[in-house]
Amino acid sequence: MNHLPTRPATRFAALAATLVLALPLTSSPLAAATAVAAAAAEPAAPAAPAKWTTRVFSRVPAPGYPAYVHAHTNGRVYAGTYVNGSATGVPSRVFEWTRGGQLLRSWPVPGQVLDGSQGVQVAQQTRDGRLVVLETSRRRLLTLDVRTGRWKRIATFPDGSVPNYATWGPRGELYVSDYARPVVWRVPPGGGTPRAWFTAPALNGTELGTTGLVYRPGRRDLVIAQQWVLDGTQLPTTGAVLSLGVRPDGRPGKLRTLWRSGPMELPDGFGIGRSGHLYVALLGTNQLVELTGRGVEVDRFPDVPLLGSNGSAVPFDAPCSATFLGTSVLVANQSAITGTAANQAILRVEVGERGRRPYLPRQARLGG
Structure with a gap:
């Protein structure tokens, strides 16, 4: 509406x-x-844009394929370039924009395997402002100091892992989702060896696994997006948004299903509004879906799936995240399936409410 x-x-x-x-x-x-x-x-105050009004925030230069968009506390916006099978020999990059969408600078990622499997996700930030970056080719947890351009390796995930999204927990621990394995990893406060903190058949998606991950301090749970759920509880090719409790002693609680997607909708990254509503990118059907905090679907945009018609110069093409900036969400248009360079952009979509800042406790530090 x-x-x-x-x-x-x-x-x-x-x-x-x-x-x-x-x-x-x-x-x-x-x-x-x-x-x-x-x-x-007297000039009249400008009217607020209608809900779901979409415009282009910025095109994403080569190597393209933007991943999660991070709105930093320094007022800038950051995103990395994700897996691009054709970009052999080309390192991934982290880009920086103003809040208005002006591209300022970028940094190549050092030490990658440049065989086309390379990609990075700017997943979070530390309390002192360094970017928390998840790198796929060597399964690394890195930080990037945007003031100096200095990279630092914090940890390496086990063989077979694809670190995907990250969120801080209540004690300064970092939780990381894994796209290839049914595991939520826990990196101890300050850094250290990642440990398998939670595993369950519901997180097994074979080639289409666990994506978005956000901690809700008010509910003391992790909200998890799963592209496919293959544990027999629902139809194959359907995904879900799940809730996993975090107990006061730091152990995982009960895993519950908040919402089940339709076939091949592939829920990915999401943002949470001040109302508690979740705005989830559906990579498979080129839509955004709005859910209440308890998982009731209240709206989706656009109404017609697949076409991606959003009224802007760039249609939705494998949208993979939704990050709040003001009363809109920044949507990374990855074009992961078609590989259309002209569609690889960040789109700004009005949702009519402000978002909750990602949880950033005082202990949110890595590497000293």
Whole structure:
């Protein structure tokens, strides 16, 4: 449902009537006319964009394939380039934009295997402002100091892992989802060896596994997006948004299903609004779906799947994340299936509410 802005003419009429009624009875018609003219001269406040209004925030240069978009506390916006099978010999990059979408600079990722399997996800930030970067070719957890350009390796995940999304926990631990294995990893406060903190058949998606991961401190749970759920509890090719409790002693709690997707919708990254609503990117059907905090679907955009028609110059093409910036979400348009360079962009989609900042505790530090 779209939010219809108040018509300027209606606002003007109401203001003029108020001014006329507020005039003393001895005021002349000329004074009344002057007051009305003064009201008319005041510029009307710009109307807020209608819900789901979409525009291009920025195109993403080569090597393209943008992943999760991170809105930093320094006011800048960051995204990495993800797996690109054709980009042999080309390192992944981390790009930086202003909040208005102006590209400022970028950094190549050092030490990658450049066989086409390379990719990076700017997954989080530390308390002191370094970017938390997940690198796929060598399964590394890295940090990038955007003030100095210095990279640092923090940890390496076991063979067969594809580190995907990350979120801070209540004690300064870092939880990391794994796209290839049914595991949520836990990196201890300050850094160290990742440990398999939680594993379950529900996180087994074969080639289409676990994606978005966000900690909700008010509910003390991790919200997890799963592209396919192959544990027999639902139809194959359908995904889910799950809730996994975090107990006060730091152990995992119960895993519950909040919402089940349709076939091949492939839920990916998501943002959480101040209302508690979740805005989830559906990579498979080129849509965004809005859920309540308990997983009830309330809206989706666009209505027609697959076509990606959003009213902007760039259609949705494998949208893979939704990050709040003001009252809109930044959607990374990865074009992972078609590989269309012209569609590899970050789109800004109005949702009509502000978002909750990603959880960033005081202990959110890595590497000293």
